[in-house]
Amino acid sequence: MHPAIRISSVTKRFGATLALAGIDLEIAQGEFFGLLGPNGAGKTTLISALAGLVRVDSGSLQVMGHDVQSAYRSARRLLGVVPQELVFDPFFTVRETLRMQSGYFGIRNNNAWIEEVIEALDLGDKAAASMRTLSGGMKRRVLVAQALVHRPPVIVLDEPTAGVDVELRQTLWHFIRRLNGEGHTIVLTTHYLEEAESYCERIAMLKQGRIVALDTTANLLRQFSVHRLRLRLAAGGELPVALRARAVEEAGSWVLSFADFAEVEALLATLREAGCPISEINIGQPELEEAFLAVMQRDA
Amino acid sequence: MTGFRTLLYKEVLRFWKVSFQTIAAPVLTALMYLLIFSHVLAGHVRVYDSIGYAAFLVPGLVMMAILQNAFANSSSSLIQSKVTGNIIFMLLPPLSYGEFWLAYVLAAVIRGLVVGLGVLLVTLFWDTPLLVAPLWIIVFALLGGAILGTLGIIAGVWADHYDQLAAFQNFIIVPLTFLSGVFYSIHSLPPFWQALSHWNPVFYMIDGFRYGFFGISDVSPWLSLMVTGTSFVLLAGLTLAMLKSGYKLRS
Missing domain, CATH: 3.30.70 (Alpha-Beta Plaits)
Structure with a gap:
């Protein structure tokens, strides 16, 4: 069985800055994995490389055994990414946004699952509302829903709870844990370390583009706390x-x-x-x- | 193909939702040109013996509307998506660069044709142009829209800010379309400007398009087709290479 994510000797340089300095990492299928590090450690670059948004200088990245460059179509179908930035298309309603995202992934007649995601993330009241009228927390929920419309087995959440209220956090974590329970692999980056401690079975800590600690959450606590x-x-x-x-x-x-x-x-x-x-x-x-x-x- | 179709649908829906701005406004602008120029210049300018100036003007205005709106559609959509960051929703899914290009170009062509048709319909009240060779009209409308839609993708991907896009539009697209024989025949120009016009590919788009209406043109429609077709192939190749490389989209 392929690991959910395999990252081998990945390096990436932006000008004089070495953003990723030789990352090797494997995440097993079904894991709830945490990627932690201070700002600028390379977390978002690594996620972007995995999603094909950043092209690495050397090394390779695979999602469920599919190379993100040479087999990008398969790799992207298997990956759902919740971006860190609160981005949205102001022209469309929530439901239109989700249906279009589903279509981009080549899935038609996906309305039953889209409605389920809308309900699970408590977006029902806003489904017909224009994206531009939503609050920040609601927009964040839509971002999560967009990453899930194609039912990816691997879900990457890049600081999903940044600046959102307690109610959303609980709704979100309830849903994410449910997905993890159903076998989805979850990769989380967050600055809220209590969230990582509560949910992640294993954690990698990044610093200046390198993995400086990689172990189970329990071992890290035992070793360093x-x-x-x-x-x-x-x-x-x-x-x-x-x-x-x-x-x-x-x-x-x-x-x-x-x-x-x-x-x-x-x-x-x-x-x-x-x-x-x-x-x-x-x-x-x-x-x-x-x-x-x-x-x-x-x-x- | 579902991914491509969805992106095309989204691009068409995007301009349709703000159709007052994207369709009605350019139709009104073209009508203003027709009102002013035909009123001021009628009787002073006669391009072809058998055709009144207002009738001569109509195909040029229709084609100019097609070209400018095709460019505006792809370029404005891309720059908005880049500046607001929602371009990520098109980059994360398994869409190929070819599907990406085709969806944006087709949406641009559709908007160009809708506006062009709108201009044609309102100008029908003025002076009905002939339709001598409709196939030429269709071919040049499609090719012209596709070329400017492709140029819009290049500009939208290249520009990092709205002012860069405005510079591209105001210093390249507008001069090319205005100095292309929309309002005059290039035979009325001094030799230097006449020679220069022959280097402007938009001149061939408009001249070939106009041939479809009147059966008269400054150069052979076959030459216009060759120049327009070659321009399209070259620009499409350049744009596809740019998208494949991930230029400014995938760092």
């Missing part, structure tokens, strides 16, 4: 000297980092033995943001 024990001491309480070295004071609380839950008992025992009075205690989960920053700083 820590759990935190946050303590607020009762009046008169003092943190035991044994814990001072590893504690950081933040807004009146002490924060102790630990890698494994097995350490928690030892920490609490130290506090108990010292008779340290505690008024509040909570344990924070590792965060992808922390892992992201650690990776970016490691490769600075």
Whole structure:
């Protein structure tokens, strides 16, 4: 079985800027994959190369085994891309836009699926409205719908929730997870790392056109992030000297980092033995943001 | 073919939805030309002995409307799509560069013909031109529209801003169409300008088109057909090569 996406030794230069510096990446069919990186890391260039919007200088890209240049028709039929920019054609209504997008992909009599996508993305009330009259959030929904009209097995979402409200995010993620559950491969780029952490099984982090980390989300969290024990001491309480070295004071609380839950008992025992009075205690989960920053700083 | 047909449909629907601006306005402009020029110059200018000036003017105005509107259709659609970014919707699907070209050119030809027909219909109230050889009329209308539609694609793809497109239109297309014998026969020009007119391919489009109405022309319609046909093949080849290379569309 071909991987959903295979990227081999891809390089791309824009003038003096090396946008992609030899990318190798495979994404399996059915994966929910995250592509993270700071602005200018090469995420959108990589997606554009995959979609045939950018022609690479060397290397190759395949969608479900079809080369995006030599077999572009097959590759594009298998790929749906939600672009980052909020673009639309002001001449047409939502339904016209979706029917035309379906037609561009060579699909006629696609109305049943188009209506299903319209309903799933809560666009029913606006289906007959002109694109120019829609709010930003509604336009974003149409962009997502446009990427899905030809039922692509591989869906790339380039910052799909940038600047949209909570309701849309929930509608969108509900639908995307449903599609992923039905076997569609999802590739997500986002600056909202909590979204990537919640949905992506595997993550690649890009920096200056290179992949600087590639692993499962759980492994990245384990490797680059820590759990935190946050303590607020009762009046008169003092943190035991044994814990001072590893504690950081933040807004009146002490924060102790630990890698494994097995350490928690030892920490609490130290506090108990010292008779340290505690008024509040909570344990924070590792965060992808922390892992992201650690990776970016490691490769600075 | 569904992709090509959809793109053609979209391009036709696009201009049809704003038909007041894309059809009615150019028809009115052509009518103004006819009113003013035929009123001012009637009696002063006689191009062909057997044909009144207003009748002489009509085919030229019809062809000018076809050419200018064919160019406007493809060029304005592409520059709008590029500037607003929605060109991506045509670049992501599996459309070939040939389908892309053909859809834009055919839509441009259709708009040119609709406007041209509109001009012909309103000018019928003025002075009914003859229709000596309708096949020539159809051939030159189609070829002229296709050439200017293709030029519109070149301009729309090349231009990054509206002012660049306006420069292309105002400094290339308008002089070529105005200095092509729409309002006069080139035989009435001094020798230098006459010789220069023979280098203008639009002159052959209009002269051949006019031959279809009156059976009279400045040069043989076969020569006009050869020049027009060759221009079309060369421009189509250039445009297809440009689209295949991804020039300004796929970086």
